[in-house]
Amino acid sequence: MDKLASLLHTSPAIAWMVAKLVIVFGGVFSLAALWTWVERRGAAMIQDRIGPNRAALFGKIKIIGLAQPLADGIKFFFKEDLVPNDANKGLFWLAPFLALVPALMGFAVIPFGRSFVSGGHEYHMALLDPGNGMGLLYPLAIGGMAVYGVLVAAWSSNNKWAILGGMRSSATMVSYEIGMSLAVVTIFMTAGGYDPSEVIKAQGHLPWAWNIVRQPLGFIVFFTCMFAETNRLPFDFAEGESEIVAGFNTEYGSMKFSLLALSEYCHLMTASALIATLYFGGWQVPFMQNPPVMLSVASFLVKMLFFAWVFVWIRWTLPRFRYDQLMHLGWKAMLPMSMVNLVFHAWRMSQGH
Amino acid sequence: MGVVVKKVELSWLDRTYVWPVMKGMGITLRHFFRQLFTPTAKRYTIQYPDMKKEMPEGYRGLHELKRFEDGAIKCVACFMCQEACPARCISIEAEEFSDLNITQGFEEKRPAKFSIDMLRCIYCGMCEEACPKDAIWLRKDYEVAAYDRLAMQYGKWDLMNTYAKADGKENISEDPTPSVPRRTIAL
Numbered sequence: 001m002d003k004l005a006s007l008l009h010t011s012p013a014i015a016w017m018v019a020k021l022v023i024v025f026g027g028v029f030s031l032a033a034l035w036t037w038v039e040r041r042g043a044a045m046i047q048d049r050i051g052p053n054r055a056a057l058f059g060k061i062k063i064i065g066l067a068q069p070l071a072d073g074i075k076f077f078f079k080e081d082l083v084p085n086d087a088n089k090g091l092f093w094l095a096p097f098l099a100l101v102p103a104l105m106g107f108a109v110i111p112f113g114r115s116f117v118s119g120g121h122e123y124h125m126a127l128l129d130p131g132n133g134m135g136l137l138y139p140l141a142i143g144g145m146a147v148y149g150v151l152v153a154a155w156s157s158n159n160k161w162a163i164l165g166g167m168r169s170s171a172t173m174v175s176y177e178i179g180m181s182l183a184v185v186t187i188f189m190t191a192g193g194y195d196p197s198e199v200i201k202a203q204g205h206l207p208w209a210w211n212i213v214r215q216p217l218g219f220i221v222f223f224t225c226m227f228a229e230t231n232r233l234p235f236d237f238a239e240g241e242s243e244i245v246a247g248f249n250t251e252y253g254s255m256k257f258s259l260l261a262l263s264e265y266c267h268l269m270t271a272s273a274l275i276a277t278l279y280f281g282g283w284q285v286p287f288m289q290n291p292p293v294m295l296s297v298a299s300f301l302v303k304m305l306f307f308a309w310v311f312v313w314i315r316w317t318l319p320r321f322r323y324d325q326l327m328h329l330g331w332k333a334m335l336p337m338s339m340v341n342l343v344f345h346a347w348r349m350s351q352g353h
Numbered sequence: 354m355g356v357v358v359k360k361v362e363l364s365w366l367d368r369t370y371v372w373p374v375m376k377g378m379g380i381t382l383r384h385f386f387r388q389l390f391t392p393t394a395k396r397y398t399i400q401y402p403d404m405k406k407e408m409p410e411g412y413r414g415l416h417e418l419k420r421f422e423d424g425a426i427k428c429v430a431c432f433m434c435q436e437a438c439p440a441r442c443i444s445i446e447a448e449e450f451s452d453l454n455i456t457q458g459f460e461e462k463r464p465a466k467f468s469i470d471m472l473r474c475i476y477c478g479m480c481e482e483a484c485p486k487d488a489i490w491l492r493k494d495y496e497v498a499a500y501d502r503l504a505m506q507y508g509k510w511d512l513m514n515t516y517a518k519a520d521g522k523e524n525i526s527e528d529p530t531p532s533v534p535r536r537t538i539a540l
Binding site for chain 2: 042044045046047048049050220313314316317318
């Protein structure tokens with residue numbers, strides 16, 4: 001890293017920052033694009049179909065349809081970009097970015113590997129170094145911002161169906177955010193800090209000391225709320241073909257639609273990274289005190305991608321909820337459960353465990 | 354009198370919702386892996402241009418005008434199929450065999466033109482039923498399409514050659530002189 005930095009006439013810190021930026025945002029973005037393919041292909045396999053397997057590079061190289069996201073991207077780029085006459089043009093343009101940027105930004109504090117020391121500098125495997133004072137409050141706050149993308153997209157397109165989708169989605173977000181926050185607060189309490197590196201350190205390298213074992217109830221609440229946060233089935237109330245045409249993105253087409261769709265997958269990636277960090281020990285490798293850096297990154301990636309796959313898996317297993325069932329679940333089940341979780345762990349801590 | 358519908362009593366385990374979800378996920382995962390490890394040829398999906406479905410017995414597809422072993426057409430231009438056709442897509446013009454006649458054991462008539470309008474044909478199989486000589490068959494080819502309407506007018510030679518490749522026969526474009534008598538005539 002030092003040599004690379006001196007080659008580029010910058011300090012190692014800046015070079016490392018740029019490298020992290022490229023790797024994290026590029027990586028999350030391309031994983032999100034890839035996950036559109038994984039989603040379609042996984043859905044097909046679950047339903048005994050085959051799925052997109054024909055897109056080929058140069059019409060020759062077929063690698064099980066992996067070129068599909070590329071083909072989709074090219075197609076979306078060259079579609080006509082329509083803006084409805086009565087839409088609020090500024091907000092209509094802004095909405096896809098409002099949806100995409102928070103989805104990507106949430107990833108910034110999550111450590112994706114063990115910090116290491118090289119040439120007298122300490123390098124942290126997260127965009128924001130630990131001890132920045134925001135910690136895991138930051139992805140939660142940013143995650144709350146994500147609903148603006150959906151709501152602004154819905155409102156600006158001046159379409160009744162769209163606004164219905166947007167309103168439903170924001171109501172979902174509000175109801176589930178509370179349960180989720182309480183579940184996370186419990187983790188902050190037991191870990192003794194809200195910095196992700198502290199949360200990971202508190203979990204240690206033994207799988208039975210991870211938060212999933214310590215707080216299974218909290219995990220269920222957090223996991224369920226993540227589905228509502230990412231607006232995915234079984235809680236995808238922003239959309240609904242049978243009820244409100246296409247939902248919040250009814251009026252969107254071309255690359256703007258693509259960005260809205262991609263933001264969902266970016267959000268999914270961030271959510272699974274959060275789950276891995278909070279409940280599955282982040283970059284910790286099971287039964288290894290100080291894992292090599294690359295191994296810790298691999299461990300984190302495996303956990304994150306597994307949960308990203310679980311998102312897909314659950315989507316094609318469960319039917320959707322009805323809206324009142326969703327509210328019932330959010331306020332009468334998730335909130336009390338996380339409350340019980342919080343009080344139970346507070347009591348245990350007061351007993352000196 | 355109404356029917357009393359008994360509601361299914363859920364056990365406490367089912368009411369937690371977590372266990373049923375996990376059961377459901379088990380089912381979908383089983384399907385996923387089964388499909389993942391099934392070779393392409395054995396999957397339910399037939400990937401059409403690469404793989405083709407073998408049609409069942411009795412499928413009524415593209416017609417073939419049958420020939421004898423020596424290549425001569427079986428059809429005797431009796432117009433039965435033309436009359437039977439509900440879509441009126443068959444049109445036949447008959448002609449005489451030049452010098453062969455019934456006393457030598459040969460048919461005396463044959464179609465000079467035999468055309469089927471594939472755009473009108475409904476593949477009902479009536480022509481096959483009506484034919485006294487078993488000369489027209491509806492077989493298993495279902496890829497009947499063309500870029501223009503004229504190409505969908507199948508003539509006599511088209512109909513005789515439709516399955517030539519599948520059966521490993523030569524394409525023919527003129528009636529060979531029949532050499533084997535169709536029946537022995539006791540004079």
